[in-house]
Amino acid sequence: MEIRWIILIIILGSALVTFIPRVLPLMLLSQLELPKWLIRWLKNVPVAVMAALLAQELLLSDSHFSLTENYLKLLAAIPAFIVAFLTKSLLGTVVIGVLFMMMLRFVS
Numbered sequence: 001m002e003i004r005w006i007i008l009i010i011i012l013g014s015a016l017v018t019f020i021p022r023v024l025p026l027m028l029l030s031q032l033e034l035p036k037w038l039i040r041w042l043k044n045v046p047v048a049v050m051a052a053l054l055a056q057e058l059l060l061s062d063s064h065f066s067l068t069e070n071y072l073k074l075l076a077a078i079p080a081f082i083v084a085f086l087t088k089s090l091l092g093t094v095v096i097g098v099l100f101m102m103m104l105r106f107v108s
Contacts, residue, residue, distance in 0.1 A: 058074055076104055080100065
């Protein structure tokens with residue numbers, strides 16, 4: 001099997017581009033003492049990102065707000081949200097969401 005140098009360079013470049021944004025901030029921030037208000041604020045970032053992703057998936061259809069076109073997703077999200085709130089289990093939330101979506105598609 002022949003090794004093409006351009007493929008190797010692309011793989012190494014991709015690894016470097018992925019490595020730098022993950023490791024460089026970690027190395028720089030590990031040397032700094034962050035203020036408590038910034039740490040509290042940063043703890044909310046994952047929740048905000050997840051809320052934005054879910055809102056986009058559940059409420060938008062072809063870049064337009066639509067509850068009627070996404071009603072199955074919204075109905076399946078209700079038990080998934082309840083399970084997420086009560087159990088804090090990612091696996092349980094995903095399983096319940098998938099099962100309810102499957103059931104709703106089967107019934108409708």
